[in-house]
Amino acid sequence: MTRVPFGVACSPLILAATLKHHIKKFKENSEVYEMLDSSVFVNDLFYGEDSLENVFLETRINLKKFQTNSTELKNIWIENNVISEIDNDDSKVLGLVWNAKTDTSKLGDRAIK
Secondary structure (H helix, E strand, O other), X not given: OOOOOEOEOOHHHHHHHHHHHHHHHHOOOHHHHHHHXXXXXXXXXXXXXXXXXXXXXXXXXXXXXXXXXXXXXXXXXXXXXXXXXXXXXXXXXXXXXXXXXXXXXXXXOOOOO
């Protein structure tokens, strides 16, 4: 089989394995490899930087979902129409709900049974 239909139960696992396979190409650049290997989960990149200048300096990655707890970066994104001013501070990250304003995570609004 050369194609995998998305939506089947094994699709996220196959996607994650494929991404991990391609990430191995960066082993020669240990800094990039370590960042990608520890920050890519299924199809999300969960990564942080200490300075605003370094956030997208050399990535050249076409990102689809944006969230930050940096007011300065959020204002830049609003000015450049990357996000809207009415974007919710809550976003789903790795199955958790992350509030960017308070920088806290929770399991969600539903009770755990």
